[in-house]
Amino acid sequence: MFTIRRSMLGVALLVMALTSASCAATGSTPAGVTTLTLGHTWSKTDANAEAVQAFADEVQRESGGSLRIEIYPSGQLGDDAEALEGLGLGTVDMWVGGSGVYSQMTPVGQFLVLPYLYDDIDDAMRHYNGDLGRAVQERISRDTRTRVLAFWPRGARHLTLNSAATTPQDIAGLRIRVPENPMILRSWQAFGASPTPMAFGDVLTALEQGALEGQENPLATIDSAGLSVAQSTLILTGHVIEPTAMSIGASAWERLDEGQRALLERIANGPVRDGLLDFVRSEETRLEGELAEDGMQVVRPDRAAFRDRVAGLAERAGPVVTELSAMAEAS
Structure with missing residues (x-):
C-alpha cells in the first residue's frame, strides 16, 4: 500500500513499502535495459514529485530492472508547455503536469479546465x-503525438487577493494572473476580471510590485x-478541478513492447495514484488552516454567482468541449 504523509519538517513524503536495494539506480544503463526520460516542474520535495518517484521505483521493481524512468524535476527539461511539446517531438519521453x-x-x-464541472475532487x-x-485519453491520442497513461488528482483552484470578494462584482476589472489557456482566459473574463497570462515564476514579484492584484x-x-x-x-472559489496528466510521447511508446506498455x-x-488522492483530500483542510495561520483571511464566496457567470462556456468553445462536457454532466 502506498501512503503519503507529512514529515515533522512539513514536507510531503511518499512512503513505499515495495522498494529494495536490488532496484537502486546506477550511473549506467546495462544492456537490455530501456530507459525513459520524464520531466516535471515540481521540486523533489513536492508531494507530486514524490508520487512520480514512487511510480518510477515501482516500474523498475516490477520490470526486474529492465525498464527504468529517469526523472528530471524542477523544469530541467523545460516548463510544462515545453516538456509537453518535447513529447510530440520525441525529445522527451514522459511528462507529468497540469493537464490544461x-x-x-x-x-x-480547454475541457480539462472547464469551470464548475465537478462537485469536488x-x-x-x-x-x-x-x-x-x-x-479524453482517446481524443488526446488522436490529436497529438502523445498518450495520457493516467489522470492523477490535484486540488481545486482558488483565488487570492488583497481584499475580500464574495461575488463576481467584487473582482470587476481586477488584474488576475492566469495560465495561458483559452478556457481559463474566457472564464475570468466572464467573471468580470482582467485575466493576465504570466509565467508562474514571475507571479510573486508582480504581486509585490502591484502589477497584479490577484x-x-x-x-x-x-x-x-x-x-x-x-x-x-484567500477566496475559496474552487472554480476548476484540473487533473494532473501522466503522459508519454508516441516515439517512446512505439519503442516499448506490449508488456512494458x-x-x-x-x-x-x-496505488500511487490512489495514495495521492488520499493525500490531496487531507491536504485541502490542512492547508486552508495553515494559510489562515499565516495571516490570510479565508472567505467563502457565493459560488453559485460565479458559476452562473460561466454558464454556456462549453458550448462556445466548440464541438469537442461541448461533447465532453455533456458526457461529464450525464455521468
Missing part, C-alpha cells in the same frame, strides 16, 4: 477514472510559493 497545458495541442485541453476523479477519462491556483501551490506574503485574502499503464493507475 494540452490546450496548446488540442481542444481537449472525488467527483472529478470518478469521472477521469471512468468512461469520460477514457474518451492570482488563482490550488492551495498547495499558494502555500509552497509563499504567496501569503503578498496576498492577504501494460506495466506502465497499470502502475500509473494503481
Whole structure:
C-alpha cells in the first residue's frame, strides 16, 4: 500500500513499502535495459514529485530492472508547455503536469479546465477514472503525438487577493494572473476580471510590485510559493478541478513492447495514484488552516454567482468541449 504523509519538517513524503536495494539506480544503463526520460516542474520535495518517484521505483521493481524512468524535476527539461511539446517531438519521453497545458495541442485541453464541472475532487476523479477519462485519453491520442497513461488528482483552484470578494462584482476589472489557456482566459473574463497570462515564476514579484492584484491556483501551490506574503485574502472559489496528466510521447511508446506498455499503464493507475488522492483530500483542510495561520483571511464566496457567470462556456468553445462536457454532466 502506498501512503503519503507529512514529515515533522512539513514536507510531503511518499512512503513505499515495495522498494529494495536490488532496484537502486546506477550511473549506467546495462544492456537490455530501456530507459525513459520524464520531466516535471515540481521540486523533489513536492508531494507530486514524490508520487512520480514512487511510480518510477515501482516500474523498475516490477520490470526486474529492465525498464527504468529517469526523472528530471524542477523544469530541467523545460516548463510544462515545453516538456509537453518535447513529447510530440520525441525529445522527451514522459511528462507529468497540469493537464490544461494540452490546450496548446488540442481542444481537449480547454475541457480539462472547464469551470464548475465537478462537485469536488472525488467527483472529478470518478469521472477521469471512468468512461469520460477514457474518451479524453482517446481524443488526446488522436490529436497529438502523445498518450495520457493516467489522470492523477490535484486540488481545486482558488483565488487570492488583497481584499475580500464574495461575488463576481467584487473582482470587476481586477488584474488576475492566469495560465495561458483559452478556457481559463474566457472564464475570468466572464467573471468580470482582467485575466493576465504570466509565467508562474514571475507571479510573486508582480504581486509585490502591484502589477497584479490577484492570482488563482490550488492551495498547495499558494502555500509552497509563499504567496501569503503578498496576498492577504484567500477566496475559496474552487472554480476548476484540473487533473494532473501522466503522459508519454508516441516515439517512446512505439519503442516499448506490449508488456512494458501494460506495466506502465497499470502502475500509473494503481496505488500511487490512489495514495495521492488520499493525500490531496487531507491536504485541502490542512492547508486552508495553515494559510489562515499565516495571516490570510479565508472567505467563502457565493459560488453559485460565479458559476452562473460561466454558464454556456462549453458550448462556445466548440464541438469537442461541448461533447465532453455533456458526457461529464450525464455521468
